[in-house]
Amino acid sequence: MIEQRPAPYTDVAPSAAVSAAAGGGPGRRRRHVLDLDDYAPAEIEEVLSTAEAMRGILARPIKKVPTLRGRTVVTLFYEASTRTRVSFEMAAKALGADTVNISASGSSVEKGESLLDTVRTLRALGADTVVMRHKSAGAPYLVASEINASVINAGDGWHAHPSQALLDLFTVRSHLGRLDGLKVVLLGDVLHSRVARSNLWGFTHMGAQVVLCGPPTLLPPASFGCDGLPWPATVEYRVDRALEGADVVMALRLQTERQAAGLLPSVREYVHQYGLTEERLAMAKPGALVMHPGPMNEGIEIDTAVARGVQSVIEEQVTNGVAVRMALLYLLSGLSADQARGA
Numbered sequence: 001m002i003e004q005r006p007a008p009y010t011d012v013a014p015s016a017a018v019s020a021a022a023g024g025g026p027g028r029r030r031r032h033v034l035d036l037d038d039y040a041p042a043e044i045e046e047v048l049s050t051a052e053a054m055r056g057i058l059a060r061p062i063k064k065v066p067t068l069r070g071r072t073v074v075t076l077f078y079e080a081s082t083r084t085r086v087s088f089e090m091a092a093k094a095l096g097a098d099t100v101n102i103s104a105s106g107s108s109v110e111k112g113e114s115l116l117d118t119v120r121t122l123r124a125l126g127a128d129t130v131v132m133r134h135k136s137a138g139a140p141y142l143v144a145s146e147i148n149a150s151v152i153n154a155g156d157g158w159h160a161h162p163s164q165a166l167l168d169l170f171t172v173r174s175h176l177g178r179l180d181g182l183k184v185v186l187l188g189d190v191l192h193s194r195v196a197r198s199n200l201w202g203f204t205h206m207g208a209q210v211v212l213c214g215p216p217t218l219l220p221p222a223s224f225g226c227d228g229l230p231w232p233a234t235v236e237y238r239v240d241r242a243l244e245g246a247d248v249v250m251a252l253r254l255q256t257e258r259q260a261a262g263l264l265p266s267v268r269e270y271v272h273q274y275g276l277t278e279e280r281l282a283m284a285k286p287g288a289l290v291m292h293p294g295p296m297n298e299g300i301e302i303d304t305a306v307a308r309g310v311q312s313v314i315e316e317q318v319t320n321g322v323a324v325r326m327a328l329l330y331l332l333s334g335l336s337a338d339q340a341r342g343a
């Protein structure tokens with residue numbers, strides 16, 4: 001497992017060999033969803049169009065189909081979550097799967113059981129899909145190599161949160177009708193944000209331009225003067241320049257729990273320089289979408305008036321999480337469309 005360390009972004013990127021273990025690619029069924037870095041645009045397109053069909057199911061009076069009847073989805077969360085854990089559970093239930101929720105507190109993890117022993121127990125109990133969140137970057141890759149169930153990364157350290165990025169892509173496309181050619185600004189604490197990293201891959205794979213904006217201490221190390229980022233994004237320290245012509249502005253949570261001391265002069269200074277206010281939003285394109293992965297620190301990275309304003313799609317992001325996670329569970333199941341219809 002890769003231990004969480006403060007600086008190097010590139011260290012948390014999986015090796016090609018580990019990525020290959022996730023499966024996917026043209027004509028191959030993906031076994032795991034670990035990040036979006038190894039997704040082809042056609043695969044992302046498949047998730048988004050499947051999520052559209054799932055949204056149709058959720059709009060019915062009876063929001064449930066028996067597609068995954070007899071299958072078991074386990075959520076294994078070593079870190080706190082509201083949106084991700086609940087929406088995966090709702091998604092699994094909407095598809096007729098059985099669900100089991102395990103959190104570190106209250107499980108044998110408290111008695112010292114290791115991650116791998118926990119996973120071997122789940123394997124012995126017949127889990128088909130394990131949705132997991134862990135504080136260590138790389139933990140889901142380790143689990144994926146140990147279990148014959150599918151693994152979905154629901155957030156690992158600072159590294160990745162692929163289902164969040166997919167629901168963000170889905171939300172943007174639902175509103176703007178496309179992803180190609182959009183200017184997407186990820187604003188704030190990029191350094192500690194697994195959401196930023198997965199969104200960066202997702203949006204750029206689909207042809208959008210991603211701009212990372214924040215104080216130098218909260219941006220990837222390459223922005224300190226190395227030659228270019230390890231990703232296809234640009235960095236802008238000045239928020240007015242970053243927001244100019246933006247189609248989408250995603251404010252990121254200031255992750256005070258992950259901050260090493262001394263990265264910011266003060267929270268007040270950060271709010272003054274980088275908080276998303278109505279005045280700053282006016283620098284983006286008229287009608288630009290306001291997003292936030294949640295949970296929000298209102299009044300810090302985003303003003304309440306912006307978070308609840310007419311341009312905000314923040315609640316919709318949460319709602320769309322269920323349809324997108326249904327799509328992931330269905331696509332990992334390996335069922336053909338005919339099998340799913342006949343289920």
Ligand code: CP
Nearest residue numbers: 081082083084293294
């Ligand atoms: N966006 C997100 O991961 O939220 P939760 O921590 O509530 O799951």
